[in-house]
Amino acid sequence: MPDLADPRRADAAASPAPARLAELEIGGMTCASCALRVEKALAKVPGVTRASVNLATERARVESDSSVEPETLTAAVRKAGYEATPSAPADAAPVQAARTTELAIGGMTCASCALRVEKALAKVPGVTRVSVNLATETASVDLNDATSGADALIAAVKKAGYDATSIAPPDTAVAADAAGHVTTATAATAPSAADRKRNESRRELAAVLVCAALTLPLVAPMVGEWFGMHAMLPPWLQFALASGVQFVFGARFYRAAYRAVRAGAGNMDLLVALGTSAAYGISLYELAMHPGDTMHLYFEASAVVITLVRFGKWLEARAKRQTTDAIRALNALRPERARIRADGGGEREVPLAQVRVGTVVIVRPGERVPVDGAVLEGRTHIDESLITGESLPVPKQPADAVTAGSINGEGAITVTTTAIGAETTLARIIRLVESAQAEKAPIQRLVDRVSEIFVPAILAIAALTLIGWLIAGAGGETAILNAVAVLVIACPCALGLATPAAIMAGTGVAARHGVLIKDAEALETAHRVAIVAFDKTGTLTLGQPSVTAFEPVGAMGRDDALALAAAVQRHSDHPLARAVVHAYEAAQPVAAGGVTAAATHASLTAETTAIVTDMSSMHDSGATALAHPHAPRATAARAVAGRGVEADVEGRTLALGSTRWLNELGIDLPPALAERAHELEAAGNTVSWLMQRGPQASQALALIAFGDTVKPTARAAIERLARMGIQSVLITGDNRGSAAGVAKALGIDEFHAEVLPDDKARVIRDLKIRRAGIVAMAGDGINDAPALAAADIGIAMATGTDVAMHAAGITLMRGDPALVADAIDISRKTWRKIQQNLFWAFVYNLIGIPLAAFGLLNPMLAGAAMAFSSVSVVTNALLLRTWSGASERSQR
Template sequence: MSVTHTFKQPGPAVISPTPLNEWQFPVEGMTCASCVARVEKALGSLPGVAEANVNFATEQASVKASGKVSMETLKTAVEQAGYAVGEQSLRLKIGDMTCASCVSRVEKALKQLPGVLSAEVNLATETAEVKVSGGSATLSQLIAAVDKAGYRAWEIQASGVGSGTDPDSAKKPGATWWPIALAAALSAPLALPMLGGLFGKHWMLDGWLQWLLATPVQFWLGARFYRAGWKAVRAGAGNMDLLVAIGTSAAYGLSVYQLLVHGDQGMAHLYFEASAVVITLVLLGKWMEARAKRQTTEAIRALNALRPDTARRRRDGKDEEVAVSEVLVGDLVVVRPGERVAVDGEIVEGATQVDESLITGESLPVIKHEGDRVTGGAVNAEGLIVVRTTAIGAESTLARIVRMVESAQAKKAPIQRLVDQVSAVFVPVVIGLAFITLLGWGLLAGNWEVAILNAVAVLVIACPCALGLATPTAIMAGTGVAARHGILIKDAEALEVAHQIKVVAFDKTGTLTEGKPEVVDLVALEPTDHARHAVLAWSAAIQAGSEHPLAKAVTQLALKEQILVPAAAQVRAVAGRGMSAVVEGRELRLGSPRFMQELKVDLSAFAARAQELEAGGRTVSWLADVTEQPKLLGLLAFGDTLKPTAGPAVAQLHALGIKTALVTGDNRGSAEAVAKQLEIDLVHYQVLPEDKAAIIGQLKDQIGEKGGRVAMVGDGINDAPALAAADVGIAMSTGTDVAMHAAGITLMRGNPALVADAIDISRRTYAKIRQNLFWAFFYNVVGIPLAAFGLLSPVIAGAAMALSSVSVVSNALLLRRWKGKAQ
């Protein structure tokens, strides 16, 4: 049954109707008609909302409201009512952006569309990340909005790997060098007399010859500035192109005026060289900037190049070469020595060594046997192997890595939002300053010729590009070099926050240890082989279907000793405590001392032995029968080897001035033994999974007062809440997908030493951001007054403007030299 309500804002009739916007969006979490009424009340009570309809059957809301109401306001109202607005993310490639002001215009155009929740545009990657309420704003509407704002947009194909490519890339100003060469050839004769004057050589080209050389530079090679500037004017905004167009047109126009009015009276003062050389320098700067920006995306291009176009598929005993896109999950793929593995999969035949250096950062080849997993893009070093495909296309490891790096590079760091606010008003302010300069020199000094030249210098030297590129280029370079070293950073916020980390909390099993525990001791209450075998058999039965590392250790020992494992029924995991099951008619419990204490099991018989084992760093599990009276049956002790890199990892963090903590569900003895061996500062033991997040919260409260941040490093499902609670979650890729999803940083190798590297690259990246922003602001704050007071010629101003963006990008590119310390 369809339930639809309508909520209308009470009040007198409106005499002059105001145009209303209409939004339609999905609402999630409604279960009955009362939910509908609650959502409608929340929406209808917002100022500016004229009508709100919610349909329970379709789970859709329709709202009519004035232009003062935004989709973000509606979303907040729905969430405060206890429901959620369904949303999806869309990615666009944006063309024709030239400066930070363009970013603000594109974002504004996208955000004005009904249904758009947020829009982030990145100048360096030339992409837009748009979140829309499900089904409300289509891709074509987004593209149309960008087009209306004066830019081009096209879809980024979700092929699994790579970004969308510009359909007109060959036409982009940075794509070819010939316009710069031609502009330089035409401008050189105009600039040479100016340079000759420095050496006492005074000569000048004929005025009409100067006009002949400058005109094609101004209106042909410089036409892009007029086109982009006109689009900005039509959209009621400004950009760098508008500043260049106005400035060079003023210099060119003054020269034409002087030539026409005073040309017959002798050699007039002409400034064709100013307009022509400025356009040439700006074109050169944009070309150099485009080349430098391309280098910041080198990491993604290197990853894209790893995927082979074809694969050798085996069907019915025959091998055939097919496109990788034709391979399906479950297909067998043959990989010869020296070839790249085409798909993610599991080796079903053969053994080899594979080079995964470009994916994980691991420099040494990794030995692989039957049953081991291989990653698409890795190089098969020696043996022929047959791989059963487990993931293809967008779900492959390589595709997910590329998506994560692209997403991180496209997202904005928090500091960028301040820059965007400045950039949004930058061009209008500069035009205002140029106008003041013009009037000041013209009215006060009485020299309108000088006034025009100084105003031109103000317009030309102002550079919003450097502001717009300062942060994203550093983030692109930082995330790119991190990816090459096996550190995947999910978003720019994680990268920015990581530089403030003062405490790193580690999980133990699988993070600092190998995560492959073995049963090192097994003791039964009755000292007989039969009793020992029974304890092992029952323990294996309880854990037969578990993926927990300790469970695998028990089942492997039972298999090794050829123990017959009985069937278990009513198997249940008790979070943070252990497991329960019925085996051979017995109610059995296996787990931690806390679990046994809650069951009132007497552990005194093995208390001393357990304490001795725990002091040696062993993990102890207890087996009890609770069928009638709780009775202890035995204990199992597990040993897990510390990773060779665990010690150096902790030492490197201490060298960076960072404290370390161990947060584990293991017993006190085992936790303290590991902490002592690794010299970890703080220890939290016997922590339940649900309490790990609370421990992280306590650390954040303590460190946050001093301006520091807390990171959590883990690899399992039980670490996910703590990873999400930390300021920065760091997950091992050797762990679960749940952990990686909750983390802001993923380490592609199970090497804890990469944690220090991740923090180090974050610090270096943030330092580059601060350097770039300082120089971008300093350049404008110092350069504009110098130009306004007549201390810079338009040509010098143009050269400075062209070099400012290039210097910012080049400074960011220095991050590519960074080398991690993790082996």
């Protein structure tokens, strides 16, 4: 398996790479308004060309020129009222002209916080792109000067009012050593982000439990009234309990609100702080004015709201962590140690950081492969399911490639290391998924615009509610409580999480099933695909010749003629020669059961297909050919330039070659056989002849036709796309007969043959204009790169070239055309989740705010509703984790 395209190099294929790419983790974002403020703060930094903040992952990605220092980005975020720390993607590759820094952001509570952190980071000089993700509480910042540190980014986040720490890439030491550079700090020197979040979750749960214990006595008398019990806590006890909740467990809301106000913005924390302070304040006022009276106070309202909001935030954080399960599962595949062959011939176990390219690694049965490499000794089966989505173990023998993170089967093998650390396929997959999850979908820009005005609008509605109830003659308590309900129920968090939570879940589950989506824009575009244009060779076909027809001439039997043909070809490494040898092998009795393949055209083709499918794992066909003791042997085999090959077999001179050679030898064919050869050539097959040369005359012994075998899943893939309402088109550089044959076999109505690489891009553009729909291109070769770039969305096979993968928005980890439909299907399902989340987030606010304004919701119910809204959005996105591709189901 070739290395996956580095996302940064892949992006560069489409547009000039920024001089610097930085990532930051943003702290303090609580809603979409926060994310928008962070994004604007980063965008205002001189030299920043692009800033993107992701509320769900709490990350920011910033593209800037080389003059922008990381410290400037973090300072900009801090000035906006949030925290920011530079971070680097897992297994970050050695950087050339640009680098990406990742920060863990603390203190973000809603989308408004994320936007504020993003804006602060965007202002840091040298930042080219910022993306803040609220769900993972991280920021991704692209910097254009690899020599700069992360201090400026952290400073900008802290200036914005949030905490920020740098996330060290797990394999920094490995990558640095491999490049010959100085080793830097690794994850081993500091707690991982996952450990930090687990510790924060435990502390948050403990705080929620204590908060609930203080609040329960305040709520119990209200519940008792429903059953006719009229017990009331002493007013001063209510004051003591509520004060503990308000100023100890509610302090975080005051701090975040202060940072927002200082930055000239608002967020969820400001709404909660104002609402609970109003309820607490009116209760304190009544208590001070009537200290000796027994009256109903509203301390329970402020305490319950704070308790419910913190409980909701704990549930939300727990659900958000589950959206990153795919990344954690991939990270878990990396072994920390490797067993290497020592100089004296023995073996020793060393940390993975000490392994270098060229090191011989020993992998025992059941162990994970620690590096990318090639099998040196041994045979086994490798489980690559978590990397490629392939459910069945893949056979491996000497010279076959193995991938880090895959699980060795029954045999011990030795592997020559070809890639380590940041350059392994697994590391590239992780970077690609992280990059996709950190990006914003185009629809998120609309949400950001709404979030920007959300908090000011809610403050205005709350003020109007207060004034309206006072004008209507209601008491001050009623007016204040209704205004409090408006402040508490309005939550921009659901809006901010709707899109990124679904994207994280969708890209994660897609990666687990062998579909790697480069960015959110590719995911959003793929759901609207109406036409898929397929390359033929290597995409719909195996790209390897096989025997499609073998017809003996005269009285000679099929098996005898095939044995003679294989004898002539056994010493050749030509693809057509290997196809003949494998066809002969497939027709022989199976060693275990002694069952002989039927000597019919259909069975021969089927057997040949099965053999050819596994040809990629064969290192030396000649070594395995003609293992049967009674097979004829050839001597004095020799190539005849431009004609074919001839050899002496059992006293006869046999030749195997082209029709041109047949004609030169003056061999006359029966009319029926000549017509058959013409039909096969018209269908795109290559026709060769097995001939016997004699002193006076030569004769034909058999007709052999070669063709590119259609992949077993190709027909089902085309049919599934048709059921999805998607038309398939075939584009190939092969001759018209070959293209027509494959199109007919697969049920494709439209095909374009003999198309040059540049013309493939023209055909794609014509399809886009003629069909007025979104066109996807699926291919695997260098000649497909122009068409992949010209299409609305490019889909590349990971079994193909790096050039093709650079130009594509989606990479398929297996050369299975069924994954094309899977990629579109998961895109559609993810898009539906985004639509559902946005619908409910908007409807929730459109219904809840008027109800609260008209006095139909008390503050406690409003607080519960607000907490539920964010949790429900993330939980709905998590349903995507149950998705399973049809290609995987077909393998079971």
